[in-house]
Amino acid sequence: MAGFQNLGVAKWLDEALAAMKIITPTAIQEASIPKILQGHDFIGGAKTGSGKTVAFGAPILTKWSEDPCGIFGLILTPTRELAMQIAEQFSALGASMNIKVSIIVGGEDIVKQALELQRRPHFVIATPGRLADHIMNSGEDTIRGLRRVKYLVLDEADRLLSDSFQKDMKRCYDILPTNRQTLVFTATVDDNVRNLREELGANNKPEVIVHEIENIDNVAIPKTLDISYVFIPMHVKESYLHSIVTHPDNENKSIIVFVNRTYTAELIRRTLRHLDQRVTSLHSEMQQTERVNSLHRFKAEAARILVATDLVSRGLDIPTVQLVINYDMPQDPADYIHRVGRTARAGRKGESISFVTDRDVEKVLRIEERIGKKMDKYEKVSDNRVINNSLTKTTKAKRESMMEMESEGFGEKRKINRRKRERSGGNNQHKVSKPKNKKSTKTAN
Numbered sequence: 001m002a003g004f005q006n007l008g009v010a011k012w013l014d015e016a017l018a019a020m021k022i023i024t025p026t027a028i029q030e031a032s033i034p035k036i037l038q039g040h041d042f043i044g045g046a047k048t049g050s051g052k053t054v055a056f057g058a059p060i061l062t063k064w065s066e067d068p069c070g071i072f073g074l075i076l077t078p079t080r081e082l083a084m085q086i087a088e089q090f091s092a093l094g095a096s097m098n099i100k101v102s103i104i105v106g107g108e109d110i111v112k113q114a115l116e117l118q119r120r121p122h123f124v125i126a127t128p129g130r131l132a133d134h135i136m137n138s139g140e141d142t143i144r145g146l147r148r149v150k151y152l153v154l155d156e157a158d159r160l161l162s163d164s165f166q167k168d169m170k171r172c173y174d175i176l177p178t179n180r181q182t183l184v185f186t187a188t189v190d191d192n193v194r195n196l197r198e199e200l201g202a203n204n205k206p207e208v209i210v211h212e213i214e215n216i217d218n219v220a221i222p223k224t225l226d227i228s229y230v231f232i233p234m235h236v237k238e239s240y241l242h243s244i245v246t247h248p249d250n251e252n253k254s255i256i257v258f259v260n261r262t263y264t265a266e267l268i269r270r271t272l273r274h275l276d277q278r279v280t281s282l283h284s285e286m287q288q289t290e291r292v293n294s295l296h297r298f299k300a301e302a303a304r305i306l307v308a309t310d311l312v313s314r315g316l317d318i319p320t321v322q323l324v325i326n327y328d329m330p331q332d333p334a335d336y337i338h339r340v341g342r343t344a345r346a347g348r349k350g351e352s353i354s355f356v357t358d359r360d361v362e363k364v365l366r367i368e369e370r371i372g373k374k375m376d377k378y379e380k381v382s383d384n385r386v387i388n389n390s391l392t393k394t395t396k397a398k399r400e401s402m403m404e405m406e407s408e409g410f411g412e413k414r415k416i417n418r419r420k421r422e423r424s425g426g427n428n429q430h431k432v433s434k435p436k437n438k439k440s441t442k443t444a445n
């Protein structure tokens with residue numbers, strides 16, 4: 001019997017997993033699958049790229065195939081892109097069983113979604129904001145199926161349990177049955193997540209299992225990931241970026257560049273485009289169709305570089321990504337773990353380079369303490385290389401980009417979009433609470 005069947009996974013699903021070259025269970029899958037099949041609530045912490053989706057997906061799909069009734073499972077996740085990715089995985093795994101999966105996220109047709117919910121799909125994959133909209137505004141017919149779900153999954157649980165999702169999460173919880181099984185997963189377990197143990201345990205059910213794999217080697221990032229930093233003055237960051245992405249070692253790599261603000265994402269995308277790089281971007285100020293197209297271009301390798309905010313830092317599984325650059329250092333060490341975890345997934349090798357200015361030293365120390373590892377110094381790009389190869393043309397490209405953005409009123413568009421969203425009540429998480437550190441990138445549903 002194959003590895004997954006030994007853990008209790010159904011034969012049809014074992015075959016579907018094998019067709020995706022998922023044959024030997026990872027540590028988190030070995031820990032979670034039997035316990036979830038036995039009926040336990042499960043809180044799972046395991047590094048980025050370690051297969052947490054299958055860790056909850058395989059047991060739920062096994063149980064579903066034994067009794068495929070109603071809306072069987074609800075999976076909540078913080079971003080639209082992640083909801084779509086999980087839905088793709090569930091649809092692919094359950095294709096031979098005619099699985100019906102519904103994606104309930106902001107930016108898409110709400111009436112169409114309500115009709116889908118009425119038809120009782122087997123699984124609903126949702127962002128909390130949009131699901132809360134349906135709960136508040138749709139008729140009983142639409143949400144009745146949700147009152148009987150057997151499984152609730154919180155994917156990227158620490159993010160879902162943070163303040164900015166609190167109101168919407170409560171609305172979702174309020175209609176779910178208390179006798180459901182709850183599965184909670186993240187690469188960065190925090191106290192909010194750990195505290196769920198007591199809350200879940202209060203329901204007089206089998207013991208809640210908490211499994212944190214990070215504790216085994218005390219390092220919070222994958223073994224196959226090399227992390228380094230380069231110390232640079234603030235005003236030459238773009239030139240360093242150009243030098244690094246065009247360095248012979250990197251010029252063919254698929255790269256994600258993380259920035260802290262949507263304005264920077266747009267500026268860097270334009271600057272790199274003026275420098276003839278195949279580049280695209282992804283951030284919360286983009287329209288939904290642009291977001292979908294941009295991600296598609298990057299996955300298909302039509303664009304080699306993706307410039308993104310923390311909207312993309314969690315969960316996205318793009319196996320071709322070999323290098324992650326932190327153009328801006330993240331405030332929160334958990335964001336660092338998720339960002340660099342977009343590479344070195346499923347045992348592959350990957351690399352991350354962080355740009356450190358004199359303002360970031362404190363952040364780096366906190367990150368190193370949190371991940372249990374020091375960053376190496378990145379030595380491949382010297383000041384001379386930057387000055388000779390990149391400085392003049394990058395400065396020109398940046399100036400042109402800034403002028404374009406000003407004449408197109410980039411800031412204005414953002415304000416109008418925000419006003420529109422507020423008027424339509426679509427993205428109400430913005431109103432609930434803004435992150436304290438002024439970042440405008442982490443609340444989009």
Ligand SMILES: Nc1ncnc2c1ncn2[C@@H]1O[C@H](COP(=O)(O)OP(=O)(O)OP(=O)(O)O)[C@@H](O)[C@H]1O
Pocket residue numbers: 021022023024025026029046047048049050051052053054186187314315316317319341345346
């Ligand atoms: N047992 C396995 N063997 C080989 N590959 C696997 C296995 N399980 C999952 N994978 C693959 O590993 C990749 C990462 O899985 P997944 O996206 O579930 O990671 P994750 O732990 O949720 O990461 P993150 O914390 O970043 O969300 C996916 O491409 C998945 O298909």
